[in-house]
Amino acid sequence: MNHTTYPPHLLSIAGTDPSGGAGQMADVKTFSALGAYSTSVITAVLAQNTQGVQKIHALPGDMIKAQLESVFEDISIDAVKIGMIADRETALIVKQALDYYQPRFVVLDPVMVAKSGDMLVDQAGLEAVRDILVPLADVITPNLPEAAALLGTTPPHDKQAMAAMLPALKQLGPANILLKGGHLQGAESPDVMLVEGKIEWLSAPRVETPNLHGSGCTLASAIAALLPQRATTGEAMRDAKAFMTEALLASARLGVGKGKGPAHHFWSWW
Numbered sequence: 553m554n555h556t557t558y559p560p561h562l563l564s565i566a567g568t569d570p571s572g573g574a575g576q577m578a579d580v581k582t583f584s585a586l587g588a589y590s591t592s593v594i595t596a597v598l599a600q601n602t603q604g605v606q607k608i609h610a611l612p613g614d615m616i617k618a619q620l621e622s623v624f625e626d627i628s629i630d631a632v633k634i635g636m637i638a639d640r641e642t643a644l645i646v647k648q649a650l651d652y653y654q655p656r657f658v659v660l661d662p663v664m665v666a667k668s669g670d671m672l673v674d675q676a677g678l679e680a681v682r683d684i685l686v687p688l689a690d691v692i693t694p695n696l697p698e699a700a701a702l703l704g705t706t707p708p709h710d711k712q713a714m715a716a717m718l719p720a721l722k723q724l725g726p727a728n729i730l731l732k733g734g735h736l737q738g739a740e741s742p743d744v745m746l747v748e749g750k751i752e753w754l755s756a757p758r759v760e761t762p763n764l765h766g767s768g769c770t771l772a773s774a775i776a777a778l779l780p781q782r783a784t785t786g787e788a789m790r791d792a793k794a795f796m797t798e799a800l801l802a803s804a805r806l807g808v809g810k811g812k813g814p815a816h817h818f819w820s821w822w
Contacts, residue, residue, distance in 0.1 A: 560780035563593065563655070564635065566769070567596035574766030575766070582773040582774050585821065588631075588780075595635075596611060602812050640679075647688060661773075686724045686725055695733075705717075730754075770796060
């Protein structure tokens with residue numbers, strides 16, 4: 553078989569979700585739904601469900617390092633999606649692996665707060681992601697509270713203030729940015745991307761659903777899955793946004809959990 557016929561090989565570096573809607577589980581489902589082969593490195597084991605996070609156990613650094621080496625030494629990775637990074641040690645271990653193995657694309661979702669409102673990292677973890685991993689990313693995908701946390705400011709309340717965050721986010725070092733505006737009010741759900749110095753708004757009708765568990769993980773992993781399959785970063789972002797919208801529209805078909813349910817990653821397959 554010629555190597556050009558292979559699906560892209562993706563790596564998720566993230567925490568777990570035993571309820572199946574966020575973290576590693578969302579990444580694996582999204583990669584698979586979008587025609588990519590999924591590998592994974594677990595950074596933390598979480599007890600969580602659609603109602604909240606009950607307990608977090610960060611894995612020891614040597615175990616994370618061993619997982620990364622196991623994947624990279626054996627499998628050619630086309631794109632990496634980074635989710636939950638609990639502490640500075642983990643951030644440094646991930647950076648060392650990315651610097652050494654040089655995957656083509658790196659997408660960073662700066663996970664800080666679960667949809668339930670539970671904090672997933674402390675201030676030291678936030679600073680580690682900002683200072684160590686953001687500069688390595690081809691794309692970062694913060695929502696408005698996450699962007700505000702990265703910049704040490706307050707979340708914006710309109711599109712003008714949202715767009716005004718882009719220069720400061722760019723100064724943190726990422727190549728490209730998708731700033732998610734789902735926290736704004738209104739009939740539209742506006743995201744704004746800064747790609748190769750150009751700003752473009754991506755808007756879609758707001759999906760009225762409580763099923764937002766893992767939506768940030770899903771969008772970031774969709775971008776990672778599509779980057780090796782699309783001609784440009786902008787095209788990958790646009791198609792990922794469209795995938796996310798359909799996954800939310802179909803989410804009620806799953807009937808999972810008593811709280812904020814997951815998106816339907818396989819909406820086009822089932």
